[in-house]
Amino acid sequence: MSTTEGRLTSDDRREQILAAATVVFGDKGYAGGTTDAIARQAGISQAYVVRMFGSKENLFLEVARRATGRLRVAFRDVIAGFTGDETNLERQVALGRAYGELVADRGILLSLLHLFGLGQDPVFGPEARECFLDVYRIVRDEAGFSATEASEFFARGMLNTILLAMGMPERRDDPRAFELMSTSMGAECETILASVEAQASLRA
Amino acid sequence: MSTTEGRLTSDDRREQILAAATVVFGDKGYAGGTTDAIARQAGISQAYVVRMFGSKENLFLEVARRATGRLRVAFRDVIAGFTGDETNLERQVALGRAYGELVADRGILLSLLHLFGLGQDPVFGPEARECFLDVYRIVRDEAGFSATEASEFFARGMLNTILLAMGMPERRDDPRAFELMSTSMGAECETILASVEAQASLRA
DNA sequence: AAGCGTAGTAATCAATTGATTACTCACTCC
DNA sequence: GGAGTGAGTAATCAATTGATTACTACGCTT
Known part of the structure; x- marks a missing residue:
């Protein structure tokens, strides 16, 4: 995939x-x-990857920034559609769906998770904290969630991301695994599982 | 630190x-x-580390297993103290406190987080899923939580772990960061922050 | 057709890193 | 007092990996 094309623009x-x-x-x-x-x-070629981004560190930074950028856009799109007379639960569900759709782009959420794991790093640490707070401010201020609601929303999002990163869908036969996934992912569960399966099947 | 001792038993x-x-x-x-x-x-010496565990992979596996072992013991200890007439909320708080105390052992929760991020790996992936489900079964079956309660408990735990991994306590001056941490960590917040600060201060 | 900028690579380097081997040192038990 | 055993290391290796450099090929403009 992704290959057999000739020269591309930069x-x-x-x-x-x-x-x-x-x-x-x-x-x-x-x-x-x-x-x-x-x-x-x-x-x-490997050489071209390095030359285009200067360094691996820089490349990872851009990957992370692009990922949070996608997150922010997705959330803002949903928020822009709010009429003002939804319940808080409805708003949480709408944002959750946007989050679930990002799963289709394999790696976005997982790269962010890895970024968050590098909080001790002098370069990635500050970046991770700023990325996260950036998104938090959107959900908190622009979506009008209370601190409790925002915290619950992020908590669920983190659990879902980790379940995904772990490859838990592979164990959907295990009743406990399935229960946990469907409880945590809610209505999105089937969409997400299907998306993951599609990605898995087209891997070598 | 940790050095100036002579030979130890294996x-x-x-x-x-x-x-x-x-x-x-x-x-x-x-x-x-x-x-x-x-x-x-x-x-x-580096050679001794490798020889004692056979390989780096093996060492990481043992680190991960020891970490989940600590988690399981901590949870079971709390559960054993249940009298049966607590509210569900009280039980969640009690388990949450046990979780918060594990933070004192720097690295336990963070190593687990990194393990979970390697779900695609043929060796670490299955281990990660089994570790996680193991703990989930304890909370679900032995502590008598409903699926919803267990899911909420793990969601909060994952968010707290990630906030910790990110080094978010470093930004406690930011009102949004502080709000998020105190909302998510609840009563444990001060204990955890103090513990993190203690660890940070004794680092080089 | 000559020159030039852009996309891209092959070859190579220096540093890092996990692993191996042969060795030393200290202790203990006949 | 020497043989054996367990703790631990120095030296070294082979592989990996990020980075650099010099080069090629293609298309465009004049």
Whole structure:
């Protein structure tokens, strides 16, 4: 996939590399994801990956920023559609659905999770905290959630992300695993599981 | 620290290496945590770390298993103290406190978080899922929580763990950051923040 | 057709890192 | 007092990996 195309414009290639890096970093984490694996996934040489972004560190930073950017856009889109007479629960469900749709883009949420795990790092730590607070401010201020509602929303989101990162859908036969997933993901559960399965099937 | 001691028994040294590895893996993740960093933290040679556990992979597995072991013991201890006439909320708070106390052992929760991020790995993935489900079964079956209660409990736990991993306490001056932490961590908040601060201050 | 900028690579480097091997040192038990 | 055993290390290896450099190929403009 993703290959057999000839030369691309710099911008197109850049986007392609970012997409590939999002997948690889999502699976293996920052240290575990090699520039070579990213290059192979994008169908180009390792040297070009490094040259286009200057360094692996820089590439990961852009991946993370692009991921939070997607999150912010998705949330703001939903919030813009609020009429003002929804219940809080309805608003939580609407935002949750937007979150669930991001799962379709494999790696976005997982790369963010890995970023969050690097809070001790002098470069990634501050970035992680700022990214997270950025999104929190949107949900808290722009969506008009209370502190409790926002905290519950993020808590559920984190659990869902981790279940996904763990590959828990692979164990949907286990009654406890299935129960946990359907309880935590709610109405989105089937959509998410289908999305994950689609991604898994088209992997080598 | 941790050094200036002479030769230890194999078992003592083993525990010491596991403790060091828990800290290092917690900070840097599996791929990012080197056996050399672990050896330095434990005050011994890198060769000995590898020889004692056979491989880095094996060492990380033992770190993860020890971590979930601690979790299980902590939860079961609390559950054993249940009289049967607590409210569900009281039980959630009691389990939450046990969870909060594990924060004092730097790295335990963070290493687990990194394990969960490796769900795609053929070795760590199955281990991660089993570890998680193991703990879930305890909370669900032994503590007598409903699916909803258990899911809420784990959701909050995951958010707290991620806030911790991110180093969010460093931003407690930010009103939004402080609000999120105190809302999510509840009564434990001050205990946890103090514990984190203590650990930060005794770091180089 | 000559020149030039842009996309992209092959080859290579230096550093890191997990692992292995052969060795030393201290203790203990005949 | 020497043989054996367990704790621990120094030296070294082979593989990986991020980065650099010099190069090629293609398309566009004049």
